[in-house]
Amino acid sequence: MPLGWIYGKIADIRNAKFDRGKLPTRELGVRTISIGNITAGGTGKTPLVILTCQLLAARGKRVCVLTRGYGRKDVKTRVVVSNGKKLLSDTLNAGDEPVEIAKRLLGKAVVVADADRVAAAEWARGEYGVTSFVLDDGFQHRYAKRDVDIVCIDALDPFGRGKMLPFGRLREPLHNLKRADAIVITRSDLGGDIAVIKAKIREHNPDCPIFTARTKAADLQLIDRFLVDGAQGTAATDIDFRSLAHAKAFAFCGIGKPAAFFEQLRHDNYQMAGTYSFADHYVYSQDDANAIDAKALAAGAGFLLTTPKDGVKLAALKFSIPCFVVISELVLEDRDSFAALL
Secondary structure (H helix, E strand, C coil): CCHHHHHHHHHHHHHHHHHCCCCCCECCCCEEEEEEECECCCCCHHHHHHHHHHHHHHCCCCEEEEECCCCCCCCCCCEEEECCCCECCCHHHHCHHHHHHHHHCCCCEEEEECCCHHHHHHHHHHHHCCCEEEEECCCCCCCECCCEEEEEEECCCCCHHHCECCCCCECCCHHHHHHCCEEEEECCCCCCCHHHHHHHHHHHCCCCCEEEEEEEEEEEEEHHHHCCCCCCCCCHHHCCHHHHCCCEEEEEECCCCHHHHHHHHHHCCCCEEEEEECCCCCCCCHHHHHHHHHHHHHCCEEEEEECHHHHCCCCCCCCCCCEEEEEEEEEECCHHHHHHHC
C-alpha cells in the first residue's frame, strides 16, 4: 500500500473528525484569519501573513500573529517574538520565520510562537488587548477556529506534483481545498498557466474567491543595516556604490523553494554570477560564510544577495564582499476585495 495514500487517508480521517465535532475546535475570542497552504515548502505564505497584518493594522486593529515557530530550540515553550514595538527573541529561541515576520511588523503586530495557539491566543488577548489574530501556517491547525481560511498556492508548483508526502508535496488531498474561504495564487508572474490552476481549484472549491499575487523587491539593505530594528534602505555612506555599478550578484538562501528566489532576482534584472542553496531553516556558521565568499569570488561576483529569512541568522558572521538582504513585498491584484474579506 503506497505510503502517500496512507498519509492522505490519515489526513482525511482527521479532517472528518473535526467536521463532525469529534475533535474540538476552540474560539480564539476575536476575529481570526488563517494563512496556510496545502503543500509543503515555500508557497509565499510569509509575505501574505505580513501583508494581511499590515491591512488589519491600517484599520486600527491590535494584531497578533500566532505561529508554531518551526525549528526553534524548544517548541514546548511560549516565546514572545515581538511585543509590536521591538524584537524580544532570536532565531534560536523563536525560529527564523517568526523573527522575519516580527521585524517586518514592528509597530503593527505582536508575534507569539507557541505550539498551543489556542492557549497563546487567550494569553495574548489579556496581555496585549489583541483584537485580530493571524494564524501563520494555520490551514492544518484546526484546533483553532478561524473566521477566514486563506490558502496560498504557488504558481510554480501549484499542487505538489499531485502526490502526497513523502513522494510529492501535498500535506493533505486536494479535495480539502473545499475548506478554503479564499485562495491566493502566488508568484503568478514567474510561471504556470494561471487559467489551468484556477480550473483545477474550481474542481474542489467552485465558489471561493481566487486572487493572484506577485512578489517584488521593495528594499535592499546591507546585512549590518538590516539587523538594526526599523532600519530602511542602504545609506549612501554604507558603501561605495560606484564599485558595484557593473558587478554581478551571487545569491544564496536556505528556504523552502530557493529556485523561486533566484528566479525572482533574474526577473528583477539582477545579473547573476551564480547561486547556492542550503536546506530550509539552515543555521549558518562562519565556515558557511567563508564557503559562500569563495564560491562568489570564484564566479566573479561583486556582492551577495540573500533573503530576510536567512538574514536574521547572519548577525555573527563576516563576509569579505558586501552582503545585501532583498526585502520583498507581495503585490496582490484586487487588493481591496482581499482586504474586504479580513
